[in-house]
Amino acid sequence: MPMLSTTLPKGGPLRRLSLALSCSAVAAICGCKSPPEQGSLQGMVPLAAKPMETADLHLAPGDLPASITKLRFGITPYLAARQLHVQMQPVADEVGAALGIGIEVTVTQTYGELVDAMARGTMDIALLSPLTYVLAKERQPDLQLLARTMTYGSTDYSSYLAVRADSSLQGLSDLKGKRIAFVDPLSASGFLFPYVAILDGGLDPKKDFQHLEFSGTHPASLQAVASGRVDAAAISSGTLTEDQSGASAEVRILFKAGRVPYDALCARAGLSPAVIAKLSTVFQHIDTRSRRGREILGRATGISAWIAAQDRDYDDVRAVLSRVRHHDPTILPLAHSATEAGR
């Protein structure tokens, strides 16, 4: 109050001055720094990818020993051999053209055969299923990973335990005493992952099932559960997507057993780093983004691209494998002779 009463008599000039100051302050605040018009937002892109370098891919003299005139490309029999040939030949041709060497495609009879061939050195490049890769790597630590497959735009797929849509089964514990179908002991999504899921659910796959069978293929597994022959079946997510029979409409997913990386593209030990590098690069350049890529890959395979991979990308599979072995050492023992055919 006393301060006000001494300023009041001089209210005129003082007041004007303070008003002027305030106005200019306000104007300054309002007028100054206008907001930025553009920029970038850090850290908001999911699954940010590393860009790829291009290089001259033609094999140079000396990359391969003079005795080698072609590279042998082996594929596991996950579909009928004829189908696989049709699908993969264009890829082989493209790779061959880029490298300047012939690529011969072979579909082996069994998974084991391919692994052995790679170990023996009779196969140069192989497209292995995830579990097969893990086992092969165990057998042959020098096995070189060229790339991993992207199918339907994804790097991984899911493993499911499926039941009929009208089934009363709600949880894993409900499987006790029921009939179950797996695909194959060498199938990650069709056996390994569901096995561990059942273990985690408190059941013992060796004892707690009334009936356990291996149906051989994923579609067969799906049919088994859809028809009601079994109460539950282990299948991959792709099986449902690709199903043409309508069986996929009659089942529902009881439990998701995990995510499995797609097939691994590898080369045998002994190939020079230059060859390995060029092979990786040329395969990784084939993808459905370009028309040429789409022509090469076709739609039937579902393969979208091959992308850079590291061995640790398959560590999830390794972890599940060791759990299964721990539970039942007879299943897929170490140094498992791959000559045994998958049931």
Added chain:
Amino acid sequence: MIGIAAIRSRIGLRLALLAAGTLFIAIAVGGAITVRIVESAYREEARTRAAALLGTLSVPCAITVAMHALDQLDGYLTEVTRVGGEHMHVLAVAMLDADSHVLARSETGTFTELRAAARAELDADFARRAVQSPDALWREQVSPEGKRLLLVSMPTVSGLRWGTLVAAFDLGDLDRQLSELKFLLTGLALGLAGALGLLLYVGLSRLVVRPVRALATAAELIARGQLQARTGLQRGDELGRLAQVFDAMASEIELSTQALEQKVQERTAEVEKKSRELADVNAALHSANTELARLASTDALTNVKNRRHFSTTIERRITPQQTGTTTLLMFDVDHFKALNDRLGHPVGDLILRDIAHILQVGLRTTDTLSRYGGEEFAAILVDTDAIQGLEIAERIRSAVATYDFDHSTGHPVGPMTVSVGLANCPQDAQDYEQLIARSDQALYQAKARGRNRVERFVAATS
């Protein structure tokens, strides 16, 4: 102008305006800063949400592009725009490939036809930068229709970079919200400032202005002389104390003044009394003076003027400047000595008194009668010529001669007579000395001619 005068004359109003003005400015400035900050935050929020939306679309769209199911992608993007349009103001979404070509767009129609059209609409520069950058980009701009837009880009990645999503968001709602905020703040500033101003004005009025006015009014009344004026305030605060002290002071002044007035009245009464006494004394003095003057000029015995008065009068009357006519009569009582010897002085005095009386009666009020000597009388007749004078003298002589002195005195006086001498100025004399001398001569002549007669001066011819 009237308003400014009103403001100048009222403390309450000035303080209230000052406080209200300051508060308004403070709130306005604070509000402006707040709005700036909020605006920044809103915009950043808008960008983050936009990027988050596109981020969630990123992987599914990547997969769709990987499978080259572009019709499906068209469907996704259209649906996103429809749903997102309601809540997030999405205007359009497009998927670009590495060469900034549009693979799919959020509208129905085959993508081939749309591709060419769409290229024109999307900001070419932004699209180019978006497909080249590994990060999400954003840009604010104004559309040709005047809409404020936010463009956001998001690389669609699944293993590989399959493309880039670009979306346009409408910022109009944001702008509207900010406008509302500004209005609210302005309203708040005005409201609060107004309320404060009013409160302050009312509060000051009650607490300060009223008592001060009461003090001023009381002081003014007292200044004008109404000493009984008081503020009558009974408050505990500083102004209350001032008012009470003021009232006490006023009472003190009133009492002192009353006491003083009383004293003054008393003194005045005293003074008046003294004054009256003085006046009385003066009057007495005056009458004494008059009496003295009268006595000084009056003959004690006869009560007519005395000789001294006669001299003064005649000297004054007969001056060189005097143009009028004046007649002098000299009376002498015949055989007065013999009477005194026969009957004594007391009787003689009585005779003189009677004769003086007769003379007085025979003269007019304008005439001056004086006792000139023991048995002599002189009468100055103003504005009277000799003829008139003679008439008057004769009448008087006759009156004396026929008066019954025996009766009036109670003694055997017998008949008494007077002799009269007459002279006129300017006819018989030019100055008063001459006049006296010649009337005296005339008297002598009257005596010489047997007494009991009137004689006028006659110049001796030789």
